[in-house]
Amino acid sequence: MGLSHIFTQFYAVYGSLINFIGINSLLAISLYVTLSAGQLSLGNAAFAGIGGYTAGILTMYLNVPYIVALLAAALMSGAVAMILGFPVLRLRGVFLAIATLAFGEVVRILAINLQITGGAEGLTPIPDKTQAWMIFTALTLTGYFMAVLRRSRIGWSFASIREDETAAKAMGINTTWYKTLAFTIGAMIAGLAGAMSAHLNYIITPGEFGFSAAVQLLIFNIVGGTRVWYGPILGAALLTALPEILRGFGVTAGPVRMGVNGFILLMVILFLPNGLVSLFSHRKD
Amino acid sequence: MNLFAQQLINGIFIGSVYGLFAIGYTLVFGVLDILNLAHAAVFTLGGLVALWLVQSAGMSIWAAFPLATLFSGILGLIINAVAFVPLRHRPDTYFSGLISSIALAIVFESAAIGIFGARTVRFPISTIAVHIWQIAGVTITSLQVEIVMIAACLMAGLTRFLRRSRSGKAIRAVAENERAARLLGVHVDGIIAFTFFISSALGGAAGILFGLYFGALSPDMGRSIELKGLAVIVLGGMGSIPGAIIGGIAFGLSEVLTVAISGTSNLRDAVAFTVLFAILLLRPSGLFGRRQIRET
Numbered sequence: 001m002g003l004s005h006i007f008t009q010f011y012a013v014y015g016s017l018i019n020f021i022g023i024n025s026l027l028a029i030s031l032y033v034t035l036s037a038g039q040l041s042l043g044n045a046a047f048a049g050i051g052g053y054t055a056g057i058l059t060m061y062l063n064v065p066y067i068v069a070l071l072a073a074a075l076m077s078g079a080v081a082m083i084l085g086f087p088v089l090r091l092r093g094v095f096l097a098i099a100t101l102a103f104g105e106v107v108r109i110l111a112i113n114l115q116i117t118g119g120a121e122g123l124t125p126i127p128d129k130t131q132a133w134m135i136f137t138a139l140t141l142t143g144y145f146m147a148v149l150r151r152s153r154i155g156w157s158f159a160s161i162r163e164d165e166t167a168a169k170a171m172g173i174n175t176t177w178y179k180t181l182a183f184t185i186g187a188m189i190a191g192l193a194g195a196m197s198a199h200l201n202y203i204i205t206p207g208e209f210g211f212s213a214a215v216q217l218l219i220f221n222i223v224g225g226t227r228v229w230y231g232p233i234l235g236a237a238l239l240t241a242l243p244e245i246l247r248g249f250g251v252t253a254g255p256v257r258m259g260v261n262g263f264i265l266l267m268v269i270l271f272l273p274n275g276l277v278s279l280f281s282h283r284k285d
Numbered sequence: 286m287n288l289f290a291q292q293l294i295n296g297i298f299i300g301s302v303y304g305l306f307a308i309g310y311t312l313v314f315g316v317l318d319i320l321n322l323a324h325a326a327v328f329t330l331g332g333l334v335a336l337w338l339v340q341s342a343g344m345s346i347w348a349a350f351p352l353a354t355l356f357s358g359i360l361g362l363i364i365n366a367v368a369f370v371p372l373r374h375r376p377d378t379y380f381s382g383l384i385s386s387i388a389l390a391i392v393f394e395s396a397a398i399g400i401f402g403a404r405t406v407r408f409p410i411s412t413i414a415v416h417i418w419q420i421a422g423v424t425i426t427s428l429q430v431e432i433v434m435i436a437a438c439l440m441a442g443l444t445r446f447l448r449r450s451r452s453g454k455a456i457r458a459v460a461e462n463e464r465a466a467r468l469l470g471v472h473v474d475g476i477i478a479f480t481f482f483i484s485s486a487l488g489g490a491a492g493i494l495f496g497l498y499f500g501a502l503s504p505d506m507g508r509s510i511e512l513k514g515l516a517v518i519v520l521g522g523m524g525s526i527p528g529a530i531i532g533g534i535a536f537g538l539s540e541v542l543t544v545a546i547s548g549t550s551n552l553r554d555a556v557a558f559t560v561l562f563a564i565l566l567l568r569p570s571g572l573f574g575r576r577q578i579r580e581t
Binding site: 040087088091093094095097098099101102103105106109110112113120211212215218219222253254255256257258259261262263265266269270273 | 319385387508558
C-alpha cells in the first residue's frame with residue numbers, strides 16, 4: 001500500500017498517456033539533433049515509419065528478439081538517412097524541408113503499396129513488447145547522449161554550422177559530413193522510437209507517418225525550445241498531455257483542442273522565439 | 286485512344302485548379318522568400334464559405350464566388366498581419382515565418398471544423414447547371430469548361446496586372462530588392478500586404494473551383510493540396526508564375542496518367558513526388574526558376 005499503490009493507480013489511469021509522452025519525446029529529440037545542426041528536416045516521421053515497419057516485420061515474420069529488432073530498426077533508418085543525406089543536404093532551408101517532405105510522401109506511398117508492409121490497413125498484429133520502463137530508459141540514455149554530444153567536438157561543429165554554414169566551412173569544418181551525421185543520428189533515434197511505438201500499439205499504419213506527423217515533431221521542438229536538449233521533451237510532454245489538461249478544464253471538443261494547440265504555437269513563435277525553456281533558463285548560447 | 290484523350294483532358298482541368306492554387310503560393314515566395322503554409326487553410330475556407338453562401342444564404346454561385354474570394358483575400362491580410370509582420374525583422378524570418386504560418390493554418394482548420402463541422406459537405410446539385418458534351422468520344426462538361434475559363438482568366442489577369450499596372454510593378458520591385466524599392470518611394474509594407482491579399486484570394490478561388498469540380502468539400506481537403514502545391518511550385522521554379530501554371534497542369538496530367546496506366550489510384554501521387562524529389566536533386570531551381578538555392 002501507500003506510495004506504490006498510488007503510483008500503480010496513477011499508472012493505470014494515465015499509463016498510455018505517459019508512454020505516448022515518452023515516445024513523442026524521443027521523436028522530438030530525433031528532430032532536435034537535425035535542427036541543432038541548422039537543418040530543417042520534415043523526414044523524421046518517415047524515418048520513424050521505416051523503423052517501425054522494419055522492427056515489426058522482423059518480430060512478426062522472423063521471430064527476432066525484441067532488442068535485436070530495435071537495433072535493426074535504428075540501423076535501417078540510419079542507413080537510409082545516410083544514403084539520402086549526401087545528395088539532399090546540399091539543399092538550403094525551405095528546399096531541404098520540401099525535399100525531406102517529398103521523401104516522406106514516397107515512403108508513405110510505398111508502405112501503402114507494398115505487400116510486406118500490410119498495405120493501407122497497416123501491419124498488425126505486432127507483438128506487444130514495449131513497456132514503460134524501456135521507453136524511459138531509451139529516453140534517459142538519449143537525453144544523456146545529447147548532453148554529452150553537445151559538449152563534444154561534434155556538438156560544437158553542429159552549432160557552428162547552425163550559426164553560419166559558410167563560416168564553419170571556412171574554419172575547416174567538413175560541413176557535408178557533419179550535416180549528414182546529424183541527419184543520420186536523428187534518423188536512428190526516430191527509427192528506434194518508431195519501432196518502440198509499433199510494439200506498443202500492436203499496429204503501424206502508413207497514415208501515422210505523413211505530413212501532419214512530421215509537422216507535429218517540429219511543433220514539439222518549437223514550443224519546447226531548441227536551444228537545450230530538454231526543450232523538445234518539454235514541448236512533447238506538454239502538447240501530448242494537452243488533451244488531458246484541457247479535459248481537466250472541461251474542454252473536450254476536438255476543434256477547440258486543435259485550436260488551442262495552434263494558438264500555443266503561435267504565441268510561442270511570436271513572443272518566446274527560444275521556446276518555453278527560455279522562461280526558466282537564462283543560459284545564453 | 287479515346288480513353289487516353291479523356292484522361293489528358295481531365296488532367297488539364299484538375300491541373301488548372303492546382304496551378305491557380307500554386308500561383309498564390311509562389312507569388313508570396315517570389316516577393317518575400319518565405320513559404321506561407323497557411324495557404325492551404327485559405328483554400329479550404331474559401332471553398333467552405335462559398336458553399337455556406339450558396340446553401341445557407343441562398344445566393345447564386347456567381348455572387349458567392351466573388352464574395353468568398355474577397356473573404357479569402359481578407360484572410361490573407363490577417364495572415365500577413367499576425368504571422369509575418371511581427372517576425373519580419375528577425376534574423377531567422379524564413380524559419381519562424383514557416384512556423385507561424387503553420388500555427389495559423391492549424392487555427393484556421395480548427396475554426397473550419399468548429400464552424401462547418403468535420404463532415405464532407407457538397408454543393409447542392411442545382412448550384413450550377415451542367416451540360417454534357419460528347420466530342421469525338423470525349424466527354425466534356427460545361428462545368429469543366431467554366432472552371433478552366435475562370436482559372437485562365439484569373440491567371441491572365443494576374444500576369445497582366447503584374448506586368449502593366451503600377452501596383453504590379455511595385456510588387457515586382459519589392460520582389461527584386463526590398464530596400465531599393467523602399468528608397469524609390471514604394472510603400473513596401475502596403476505592397477506586401479496587397480501581395481498576401483491577391484495570393485490568398487487566388488487560393489480561395491482555387492478552393493471554390495476544386496469544391497465545384499469534385500462536388501465535395503471537407504475541412505482537411507487543404508492537406509493534400511498543400512503538398513501538391515509545393516510540388517508544383519518546385520517543379521515550375523519557386524517564384525515563377527508561368528512555372529506554377531505549367532507545373533500545375535503537368536502535375537494534374539501526371540496524376541491522371543499514373544492512375545490510367547497503373548490501373549490503381551494508390552500510386553497516384555508516387556510519380557509526382559518522385560519527380561519532385563528528382564528535380565530538387567538535379568535542377569533545384571525548377572523548370573523556370575533562376576534562384577540559387579543550393580550550396581555552390
